[in-house]
Amino acid sequence: MDVRLLHADRLIGPRALPPNHDSLAFCDGLILGSGPLAELREKYPGASVERLAGCTLGPAFCDHHLHLDEMLQWAAAVDLGGCVDAAGIRTALDLASKGEGEEKDWLTAFGLDLNRFEGWGASPMAVLDQAVAARPVAVFSQDLHSVFINQRAAESAGIKNCPDGLLREEKCLPIREALPAPEGRDLAEALARIAGDLHALGIVAVDDMGGAAIHLRLHALDTAESLPLKITTSLHEADLYDTRLSDFKTGRRRGRLQDGPLKLFADGSLGSRNAFMLLPYQGSEDRGQLNYTKRHLAGLIRSARARELSLAVHAIGDAAVREVIGHLGPGDRMEHAQHMHKEDVARLAATGAAACVNPSHIELDWRSCEHVLPEGGLGAYPLAWLADAGVPLLFASDAPVMPPGPLAQVRWAETRQTKNGEPKDGWFAEQRMGRMQALRAIWPRGASLSSGAPADLLALSADVSTLPANELEEVQVKGLWLEGERQV
Ligand SMILES: [Zn+2]
Known part of the structure:
Protein backbone atom coordinates (compact mmCIF):
# COMPACT_ATOMS: atom_id res chain seq x y z
CA MET A 1 0.00 0.00 0.00
CA PHE A 61 -13.17 23.49 -5.46
CA CYS A 62 -16.02 22.96 -7.90
CA ASP A 63 -17.59 25.40 -10.38
CA HIS A 64 -21.16 24.16 -10.25
CA HIS A 65 -22.43 25.59 -13.54
CA LEU A 66 -20.46 26.51 -16.63
CA HIS A 67 -20.46 25.96 -20.38
CA LEU A 68 -17.33 24.23 -21.65
CA ASP A 69 -18.26 24.50 -25.32
CA GLU A 70 -18.76 28.25 -25.10
CA MET A 71 -15.56 28.57 -23.07
CA LEU A 72 -13.74 26.79 -25.90
CA GLN A 73 -15.39 29.00 -28.53
CA TRP A 74 -14.97 32.21 -26.55
CA ALA A 75 -11.24 31.62 -26.28
CA ALA A 76 -10.98 31.97 -30.07
CA ALA A 77 -13.57 34.74 -30.51
CA VAL A 78 -13.72 38.52 -30.59
CA ASP A 79 -14.21 39.91 -27.08
CA LEU A 80 -16.86 42.65 -26.99
CA GLY A 81 -16.52 43.11 -23.23
CA GLY A 82 -15.96 46.87 -23.32
CA CYS A 83 -18.26 47.59 -26.27
CA VAL A 84 -21.18 49.98 -25.69
CA ASP A 85 -22.40 50.93 -29.18
CA ALA A 86 -22.83 49.72 -32.76
CA ALA A 87 -19.78 51.64 -33.93
CA GLY A 88 -17.65 49.75 -31.40
CA ILE A 89 -18.98 46.42 -32.68
CA ARG A 90 -18.27 47.41 -36.29
CA THR A 91 -14.70 48.38 -35.43
CA ALA A 92 -13.99 45.21 -33.45
CA LEU A 93 -15.42 42.92 -36.14
CA ASP A 94 -13.76 44.82 -38.94
CA LEU A 95 -10.41 44.41 -37.25
CA ALA A 96 -10.94 40.71 -36.58
CA SER A 97 -12.12 39.93 -40.12
CA LYS A 98 -8.84 41.25 -41.51
CA GLY A 99 -7.02 38.35 -39.86
CA GLU A 100 -6.95 34.82 -41.19
CA GLY A 101 -10.17 33.02 -42.00
CA GLU A 102 -11.87 31.93 -45.18
CA GLU A 103 -15.28 32.88 -46.42
CA LYS A 104 -16.96 29.89 -44.85
CA ASP A 105 -15.31 30.46 -41.44
CA TRP A 106 -17.50 31.87 -38.71
CA LEU A 107 -16.54 35.07 -37.03
CA THR A 108 -17.89 34.91 -33.48
CA ALA A 109 -17.94 37.54 -30.79
CA PHE A 110 -18.86 37.21 -27.13
CA GLY A 111 -19.41 39.39 -24.13
CA LEU A 112 -21.81 42.08 -25.42
CA ASP A 113 -23.26 43.50 -22.20
CA LEU A 114 -26.85 44.47 -23.07
CA ASN A 115 -27.23 46.32 -19.77
CA ARG A 116 -24.67 48.85 -21.00
CA PHE A 117 -25.19 48.64 -24.76
CA GLU A 118 -26.73 51.80 -26.21
CA GLY A 119 -28.51 50.03 -29.06
CA TRP A 120 -27.90 49.09 -32.67
CA GLY A 121 -29.31 52.20 -34.30
CA ALA A 122 -30.55 50.01 -37.18
CA SER A 123 -31.41 46.31 -37.30
CA PRO A 124 -28.57 44.18 -35.91
CA MET A 125 -28.42 42.38 -39.25
CA ALA A 126 -27.93 45.64 -41.16
CA VAL A 127 -25.14 46.71 -38.80
CA LEU A 128 -23.40 43.33 -38.95
CA ASP A 129 -23.75 43.07 -42.75
CA GLN A 130 -22.15 46.45 -43.02
CA ALA A 131 -19.27 45.33 -40.78
CA VAL A 132 -18.63 41.94 -42.38
CA ALA A 133 -20.60 40.71 -45.37
CA ALA A 134 -18.31 37.96 -46.63
CA ARG A 135 -18.27 35.66 -43.59
CA PRO A 136 -20.96 34.39 -41.21
CA VAL A 137 -20.97 36.51 -38.05
CA ALA A 138 -22.53 35.67 -34.67
CA VAL A 139 -22.44 38.11 -31.76
CA PHE A 140 -23.41 36.63 -28.39
CA SER A 141 -24.76 38.72 -25.54
CA GLN A 142 -22.84 38.55 -22.27
CA ASP A 143 -25.59 36.37 -20.74
CA LEU A 144 -25.58 34.03 -23.80
CA HIS A 145 -29.37 34.35 -24.12
CA SER A 146 -29.33 36.48 -27.30
CA VAL A 147 -27.39 36.11 -30.55
CA PHE A 148 -27.16 38.70 -33.31
CA ILE A 149 -26.31 37.47 -36.81
CA ASN A 150 -25.58 38.75 -40.30
CA GLN A 151 -27.13 37.54 -43.54
CA ARG A 152 -24.32 35.06 -44.21
CA ALA A 153 -24.80 33.48 -40.78
CA ALA A 154 -28.53 33.06 -41.40
CA GLU A 155 -27.79 31.31 -44.69
CA SER A 156 -25.04 29.12 -43.19
CA ALA A 157 -27.21 27.98 -40.28
CA GLY A 158 -30.34 27.57 -42.41
CA ILE A 159 -32.27 30.23 -40.51
CA LYS A 160 -35.25 31.75 -42.29
CA ASN A 161 -37.58 34.47 -41.05
CA CYS A 162 -35.03 36.40 -39.08
CA PRO A 163 -34.84 39.64 -41.07
CA ASP A 164 -33.58 41.75 -38.14
CA GLY A 165 -30.82 39.34 -37.14
CA LEU A 166 -31.86 38.95 -33.48
CA LEU A 167 -32.28 35.47 -32.04
CA ARG A 168 -33.19 34.65 -28.46
CA GLU A 169 -33.32 31.57 -26.26
CA GLU A 170 -33.95 28.31 -28.14
CA LYS A 171 -33.94 30.19 -31.47
CA CYS A 172 -30.16 30.54 -30.93
CA LEU A 173 -29.78 26.76 -31.16
CA PRO A 174 -29.14 26.53 -34.94
CA ILE A 175 -26.29 29.02 -34.50
CA ARG A 176 -24.74 27.08 -31.63
CA GLU A 177 -24.98 23.93 -33.72
CA ALA A 178 -23.44 25.57 -36.78
CA LEU A 179 -20.38 26.83 -34.90
CA PRO A 180 -17.42 24.47 -35.15
CA ALA A 181 -16.89 22.46 -31.96
CA PRO A 182 -13.56 20.74 -31.27
CA GLU A 183 -13.52 16.97 -30.95
CA GLY A 184 -11.02 14.16 -30.59
CA ARG A 185 -7.48 15.31 -30.06
CA ASP A 186 -8.42 18.97 -30.58
CA LEU A 187 -10.96 18.68 -27.78
CA ALA A 188 -8.47 16.95 -25.46
CA GLU A 189 -5.90 19.69 -26.07
CA ALA A 190 -8.38 22.53 -25.63
CA LEU A 191 -9.68 20.89 -22.47
CA ALA A 192 -6.16 20.57 -21.09
CA ARG A 193 -5.71 24.33 -21.55
CA ILE A 194 -9.00 25.12 -19.81
CA ALA A 195 -8.17 22.64 -17.04
CA GLY A 196 -4.83 24.38 -16.49
CA ASP A 197 -6.63 27.70 -15.96
CA LEU A 198 -9.17 26.09 -13.63
CA HIS A 199 -6.50 24.25 -11.62
CA ALA A 200 -4.77 27.56 -11.01
CA LEU A 201 -8.00 28.69 -9.32
CA GLY A 202 -8.22 25.54 -7.20
CA ILE A 203 -10.97 23.91 -9.30
CA VAL A 204 -10.92 20.18 -10.10
CA ALA A 205 -14.60 19.61 -10.77
CA VAL A 206 -17.15 21.34 -13.01
CA ASP A 207 -20.81 20.88 -13.84
CA ASP A 208 -21.29 21.52 -17.53
CA MET A 209 -24.74 22.77 -18.50
CA GLY A 210 -24.23 22.69 -22.26
CA GLY A 211 -26.26 19.56 -23.00
CA ALA A 212 -25.35 16.40 -24.88
CA ALA A 213 -23.18 17.87 -27.65
CA ILE A 214 -20.15 18.03 -25.40
CA HIS A 215 -21.20 14.97 -23.39
CA LEU A 216 -20.98 12.79 -26.51
CA ARG A 217 -17.65 14.27 -27.60
CA LEU A 218 -16.16 13.82 -24.13
CA HIS A 219 -17.24 10.18 -23.97
CA ALA A 220 -15.77 9.59 -27.43
CA LEU A 221 -12.29 10.62 -26.24
CA ASP A 222 -9.95 7.72 -25.70
CA THR A 223 -8.63 9.64 -22.69
CA ALA A 224 -12.12 10.02 -21.23
CA GLU A 225 -11.22 8.05 -18.09
CA SER A 226 -8.19 10.18 -17.21
CA LEU A 227 -9.37 13.73 -17.92
CA PRO A 228 -7.70 16.55 -15.98
CA LEU A 229 -11.11 17.55 -14.57
CA LYS A 230 -14.11 15.81 -13.09
CA ILE A 231 -16.94 16.81 -15.40
CA THR A 232 -20.62 16.32 -14.78
CA THR A 233 -22.53 16.68 -18.03
CA SER A 234 -26.17 17.48 -18.73
CA LEU A 235 -28.96 16.88 -21.21
CA HIS A 236 -31.14 19.50 -22.87
CA GLU A 237 -34.72 18.99 -23.92
CA ALA A 238 -33.89 18.00 -27.51
CA ASP A 239 -31.41 15.38 -26.24
CA LEU A 240 -34.25 13.39 -24.65
CA TYR A 241 -35.12 12.02 -28.07
CA ASP A 242 -31.55 11.08 -29.09
CA THR A 243 -31.17 7.30 -29.03
CA ARG A 244 -27.39 7.60 -28.44
CA LEU A 245 -28.28 8.95 -25.03
CA SER A 246 -30.84 6.41 -23.92
CA ASP A 247 -28.52 5.15 -21.15
CA PHE A 248 -27.77 8.64 -19.77
CA LYS A 249 -28.85 8.53 -16.14
CA THR A 250 -28.14 11.06 -13.39
CA GLY A 251 -25.28 9.82 -11.22
CA ARG A 252 -23.88 7.26 -13.68
CA ARG A 253 -20.10 7.52 -13.72
CA ARG A 254 -17.39 6.63 -16.13
CA GLY A 255 -13.95 7.57 -14.87
CA ARG A 256 -14.04 11.30 -14.24
CA LEU A 257 -17.21 11.82 -16.26
CA GLN A 258 -20.57 11.73 -14.59
CA ASP A 259 -24.07 12.03 -15.99
CA GLY A 260 -25.83 15.02 -14.49
CA PRO A 261 -29.29 16.54 -14.75
CA LEU A 262 -31.76 17.44 -17.44
CA LYS A 263 -31.24 21.18 -17.86
CA LEU A 264 -34.40 23.15 -18.56
CA PHE A 265 -34.81 26.88 -19.16
CA ALA A 266 -37.93 28.22 -17.50
CA ASP A 267 -37.23 31.80 -18.56
CA GLY A 268 -34.62 34.12 -20.06
CA SER A 269 -32.35 36.65 -18.41
CA LEU A 270 -32.40 40.13 -17.01
CA GLY A 271 -29.91 41.45 -19.58
CA SER A 272 -32.12 40.28 -22.44
CA ARG A 273 -35.23 41.55 -20.55
CA ASN A 274 -36.95 38.21 -20.87
CA ALA A 275 -36.68 36.88 -17.34
CA PHE A 276 -40.26 36.14 -16.25
CA MET A 277 -41.32 38.65 -13.60
CA LEU A 278 -44.52 38.97 -11.57
CA LEU A 279 -44.65 42.70 -12.40
CA PRO A 280 -43.65 44.47 -15.64
CA TYR A 281 -40.16 45.85 -16.17
CA GLN A 282 -39.87 49.54 -15.40
CA GLY A 283 -41.14 51.77 -18.20
CA SER A 284 -42.68 48.82 -20.02
CA GLU A 285 -45.81 46.66 -20.17
CA ASP A 286 -43.66 43.59 -20.60
CA ARG A 287 -42.82 41.19 -17.79
CA GLY A 288 -41.03 38.48 -19.79
CA GLN A 289 -42.56 35.06 -20.17
CA LEU A 290 -42.23 31.41 -19.27
CA ASN A 291 -40.41 29.52 -22.02
CA TYR A 292 -42.79 26.58 -21.76
CA THR A 293 -46.52 26.23 -21.45
CA LYS A 294 -47.30 24.79 -18.02
CA ARG A 295 -48.46 21.63 -19.73
CA HIS A 296 -45.27 21.22 -21.74
CA LEU A 297 -43.11 21.79 -18.65
CA ALA A 298 -45.09 19.18 -16.70
CA GLY A 299 -44.65 16.72 -19.59
CA LEU A 300 -40.90 17.27 -19.72
CA ILE A 301 -40.59 16.72 -16.02
CA ARG A 302 -42.59 13.50 -16.25
CA SER A 303 -40.17 12.20 -18.92
CA ALA A 304 -37.21 13.18 -16.75
CA ARG A 305 -38.60 11.30 -13.76
CA ALA A 306 -39.36 8.25 -15.88
CA ARG A 307 -35.72 8.19 -17.05
CA GLU A 308 -34.25 8.76 -13.58
CA LEU A 309 -32.91 12.18 -14.48
CA SER A 310 -32.69 14.88 -11.88
CA LEU A 311 -33.60 18.43 -12.91
CA ALA A 312 -31.56 21.61 -13.15
CA VAL A 313 -34.03 24.34 -14.02
CA HIS A 314 -32.91 27.80 -15.01
CA ALA A 315 -35.16 30.35 -13.30
CA ILE A 316 -34.18 34.02 -12.98
CA GLY A 317 -37.38 36.06 -12.67
CA ASP A 318 -39.49 35.89 -9.52
CA ALA A 319 -42.46 34.52 -11.49
CA ALA A 320 -40.34 31.80 -13.10
CA VAL A 321 -38.87 30.86 -9.71
CA ARG A 322 -42.36 30.62 -8.20
CA GLU A 323 -43.59 28.37 -11.00
CA VAL A 324 -40.54 26.08 -11.00
CA ILE A 325 -40.48 25.42 -7.24
CA GLY A 326 -43.68 23.43 -7.58
CA HIS A 327 -41.85 20.87 -9.74
CA LEU A 328 -38.63 20.35 -7.75
CA GLY A 329 -37.69 17.64 -5.29
CA PRO A 330 -34.61 16.34 -3.46
CA GLY A 331 -31.63 15.96 -5.81
CA ASP A 332 -32.91 18.68 -8.16
CA ARG A 333 -31.43 22.16 -8.57
CA MET A 334 -32.69 25.56 -9.43
CA GLU A 335 -30.15 27.45 -11.55
CA HIS A 336 -29.62 31.16 -10.77
CA ALA A 337 -32.63 31.64 -8.41
CA GLN A 338 -31.91 35.29 -8.97
CA HIS A 339 -35.05 37.16 -7.92
CA MET A 340 -37.18 35.68 -5.18
CA HIS A 341 -39.79 36.59 -2.62
CA LYS A 342 -39.22 35.44 0.91
CA GLU A 343 -42.21 33.09 0.95
CA ASP A 344 -40.79 31.33 -2.10
CA VAL A 345 -37.44 30.83 -0.35
CA ALA A 346 -39.25 28.83 2.32
CA ARG A 347 -41.13 26.84 -0.35
CA LEU A 348 -37.85 26.05 -2.12
CA ALA A 349 -36.27 24.92 1.16
CA ALA A 350 -39.19 22.52 1.71
CA THR A 351 -38.55 20.77 -1.63
CA GLY A 352 -35.04 19.65 -0.64
CA ALA A 353 -33.67 20.96 -3.95
CA ALA A 354 -30.44 22.95 -4.15
CA ALA A 355 -30.01 26.47 -5.52
CA CYS A 356 -27.10 27.09 -7.85
CA VAL A 357 -26.41 30.82 -7.61
CA ASN A 358 -23.93 33.28 -9.14
CA PRO A 359 -22.67 35.81 -6.58
CA SER A 360 -20.13 37.25 -9.05
CA HIS A 361 -22.97 38.21 -11.41
CA ILE A 362 -23.86 40.94 -8.93
CA GLU A 363 -21.15 42.83 -10.78
CA LEU A 364 -23.26 42.64 -13.96
CA ASP A 365 -26.56 43.56 -12.34
CA TRP A 366 -26.17 45.80 -9.32
CA ARG A 367 -26.13 49.07 -11.22
CA SER A 368 -28.94 48.31 -13.64
CA CYS A 369 -31.31 46.31 -11.41
CA GLU A 370 -32.94 49.27 -9.72
CA HIS A 371 -33.72 50.87 -13.10
CA VAL A 372 -35.03 47.69 -14.64
CA LEU A 373 -36.83 45.63 -12.08
CA PRO A 374 -40.12 46.39 -10.46
CA GLU A 375 -39.68 47.24 -6.78
CA GLY A 376 -36.11 48.33 -7.47
CA GLY A 377 -34.68 44.86 -7.33
CA LEU A 378 -35.87 43.74 -3.93
CA GLY A 379 -35.14 40.03 -3.40
CA ALA A 380 -32.28 40.11 -5.91
CA TYR A 381 -29.58 37.48 -5.30
CA PRO A 382 -31.27 36.42 -2.04
CA LEU A 383 -28.19 34.54 -0.80
CA ALA A 384 -28.63 34.97 2.96
CA TRP A 385 -32.32 34.10 2.80
CA LEU A 386 -31.48 30.90 0.91
CA ALA A 387 -28.60 29.94 3.20
CA ASP A 388 -30.54 30.69 6.38
CA ALA A 389 -33.55 28.71 5.14
CA GLY A 390 -31.27 25.68 4.72
CA VAL A 391 -31.39 25.52 0.92
CA PRO A 392 -28.15 23.78 -0.15
CA LEU A 393 -26.21 26.41 -2.10
CA LEU A 394 -23.89 25.80 -5.02
CA PHE A 395 -21.82 28.70 -6.38
CA ALA A 396 -21.13 28.95 -10.09
CA SER A 397 -19.55 31.37 -12.52
CA ASP A 398 -21.75 30.34 -15.48
CA ALA A 399 -18.51 30.81 -17.46
CA PRO A 400 -18.00 32.25 -19.94
CA VAL A 401 -20.73 34.66 -18.70
CA MET A 402 -18.28 35.56 -15.93
CA PRO A 403 -14.77 34.16 -15.47
CA PRO A 404 -14.46 31.25 -13.04
CA GLY A 405 -13.03 32.00 -9.60
CA PRO A 406 -14.46 30.31 -6.51
CA LEU A 407 -12.80 32.65 -4.02
CA ALA A 408 -14.12 35.65 -5.98
CA GLN A 409 -17.60 34.12 -5.54
CA VAL A 410 -17.01 33.96 -1.79
CA ARG A 411 -15.93 37.60 -1.74
CA TRP A 412 -19.03 38.70 -3.68
CA ALA A 413 -21.34 36.62 -1.49
CA GLU A 414 -19.85 38.05 1.67
CA THR A 415 -19.42 41.71 0.70
CA ARG A 416 -21.85 42.24 -2.20
CA GLN A 417 -19.45 44.95 -3.29
CA THR A 418 -17.00 45.56 -6.10
CA LYS A 419 -13.35 45.41 -5.12
CA ASN A 420 -13.44 49.20 -4.81
CA GLY A 421 -16.13 48.94 -2.18
CA GLU A 422 -19.14 49.88 -4.32
CA PRO A 423 -21.90 50.19 -3.37
CA LYS A 424 -21.11 51.30 0.14
CA ASP A 425 -22.11 48.67 2.76
CA GLY A 426 -22.88 46.20 -0.03
CA TRP A 427 -25.82 45.83 -2.41
CA PHE A 428 -28.85 44.75 -0.34
CA ALA A 429 -26.50 44.24 2.57
CA GLU A 430 -28.98 42.07 4.47
CA GLN A 431 -28.27 39.32 1.91
CA ARG A 432 -24.54 39.04 2.76
CA MET A 433 -23.43 35.52 3.59
CA GLY A 434 -21.10 34.21 6.27
CA ARG A 435 -17.68 32.86 5.32
CA MET A 436 -18.21 29.18 6.07
CA GLN A 437 -21.64 29.22 4.42
CA ALA A 438 -19.99 30.63 1.31
CA LEU A 439 -17.02 28.25 1.37
CA ARG A 440 -19.35 25.25 1.53
CA ALA A 441 -20.89 26.44 -1.74
CA ILE A 442 -17.56 26.28 -3.64
CA TRP A 443 -16.71 22.78 -2.49
CA PRO A 444 -18.20 19.86 -4.41
CA ARG A 445 -21.46 18.54 -2.97
CA GLY A 446 -20.60 15.96 -0.32
CA ALA A 447 -16.96 17.12 -0.19
ZN1 LIG B 1 -25.59 28.78 -17.79
Missing part, protein backbone atom coordinates in the same frame (compact mmCIF):
# COMPACT_ATOMS: atom_id res chain seq x y z
CA ASP A 2 1.57 3.26 -1.21
CA VAL A 3 0.35 5.68 1.45
CA ARG A 4 1.21 9.36 1.20
CA LEU A 5 0.90 12.01 3.88
CA LEU A 6 0.37 15.73 3.30
CA HIS A 7 1.38 17.90 6.24
CA ALA A 8 0.03 21.47 6.20
CA ASP A 9 -0.29 24.25 8.77
CA ARG A 10 -3.98 23.52 9.11
CA LEU A 11 -6.86 21.64 7.50
CA ILE A 12 -10.23 23.09 6.57
CA GLY A 13 -13.33 21.36 5.27
CA PRO A 14 -17.11 21.59 5.21
CA ARG A 15 -17.16 20.01 8.66
CA ALA A 16 -15.03 21.25 11.55
CA LEU A 17 -11.98 19.10 12.36
CA PRO A 18 -10.13 18.86 15.67
CA PRO A 19 -7.66 21.79 15.76
CA ASN A 20 -4.62 19.51 16.08
CA HIS A 21 -5.40 17.78 12.75
CA ASP A 22 -2.77 19.16 10.39
CA SER A 23 -2.19 16.19 8.10
CA LEU A 24 -3.99 13.91 5.69
CA ALA A 25 -3.23 10.37 4.58
CA PHE A 26 -4.30 9.09 1.18
CA CYS A 27 -3.73 6.08 -1.00
CA ASP A 28 -4.97 4.99 -4.45
CA GLY A 29 -6.78 8.27 -4.93
CA LEU A 30 -8.81 7.99 -1.73
CA ILE A 31 -8.43 9.71 1.62
CA LEU A 32 -7.58 7.38 4.51
CA GLY A 33 -8.08 9.98 7.23
CA SER A 34 -6.80 13.11 8.94
CA GLY A 35 -4.91 13.65 12.17
CA PRO A 36 -1.80 15.11 13.79
CA LEU A 37 1.30 14.21 11.75
CA ALA A 38 2.87 12.09 14.50
CA GLU A 39 -0.27 9.99 14.81
CA LEU A 40 -0.55 9.38 11.06
CA ARG A 41 3.17 8.50 10.86
CA GLU A 42 2.68 5.89 13.52
CA LYS A 43 -0.42 4.53 11.83
CA TYR A 44 1.18 4.38 8.35
CA PRO A 45 4.88 3.57 8.88
CA GLY A 46 6.82 3.93 5.63
CA ALA A 47 4.40 6.50 4.20
CA SER A 48 6.01 9.37 2.32
CA VAL A 49 5.48 12.82 3.85
CA GLU A 50 5.15 16.05 1.93
CA ARG A 51 5.47 19.23 3.96
CA LEU A 52 3.25 22.09 2.78
CA ALA A 53 4.77 24.90 4.80
CA GLY A 54 2.48 27.86 5.42
CA CYS A 55 -0.43 26.15 3.64
CA THR A 56 -4.02 25.42 4.46
CA LEU A 57 -5.18 22.10 3.04
CA GLY A 58 -8.78 21.30 2.17
CA PRO A 59 -11.02 19.86 -0.53
CA ALA A 60 -10.45 21.25 -4.04
CA SER A 448 -15.18 15.71 2.84
CA LEU A 449 -11.76 14.96 4.30
CA SER A 450 -13.02 11.71 5.85
CA SER A 451 -11.90 8.21 5.05
CA GLY A 452 -13.16 7.04 1.65
CA ALA A 453 -13.56 10.50 0.14
CA PRO A 454 -11.69 11.15 -3.13
CA ALA A 455 -8.26 12.74 -2.64
CA ASP A 456 -9.27 15.87 -4.57
CA LEU A 457 -7.24 18.27 -2.48
CA LEU A 458 -6.12 21.85 -2.52
CA ALA A 459 -3.26 23.54 -0.67
CA LEU A 460 -3.72 27.32 -0.42
CA SER A 461 -1.24 29.97 0.67
CA ALA A 462 -3.56 31.31 3.38
CA ASP A 463 -6.35 30.24 5.68
CA VAL A 464 -9.39 31.21 3.63
CA SER A 465 -11.72 30.59 6.56
CA THR A 466 -10.40 33.67 8.37
CA LEU A 467 -8.68 35.88 5.77
CA PRO A 468 -10.25 39.34 5.15
CA ALA A 469 -12.64 39.08 2.17
CA ASN A 470 -10.73 41.56 0.02
CA GLU A 471 -7.58 39.42 0.23
CA LEU A 472 -9.26 36.19 -0.89
CA GLU A 473 -8.46 36.65 -4.57
CA GLU A 474 -4.76 37.06 -3.85
CA VAL A 475 -4.55 33.61 -2.28
CA GLN A 476 -2.30 31.28 -4.25
CA VAL A 477 -2.76 27.64 -5.13
CA LYS A 478 0.30 25.82 -3.77
CA GLY A 479 -0.80 22.32 -4.69
CA LEU A 480 -3.75 20.55 -6.29
CA TRP A 481 -4.44 16.81 -6.31
CA LEU A 482 -7.05 15.04 -8.41
CA GLU A 483 -7.73 11.55 -7.06
CA GLY A 484 -4.31 11.75 -5.44
CA GLU A 485 -2.49 12.77 -8.65
CA ARG A 486 -0.77 16.09 -8.33
CA GLN A 487 -1.89 18.63 -10.97
CA VAL A 488 -0.28 21.84 -9.65
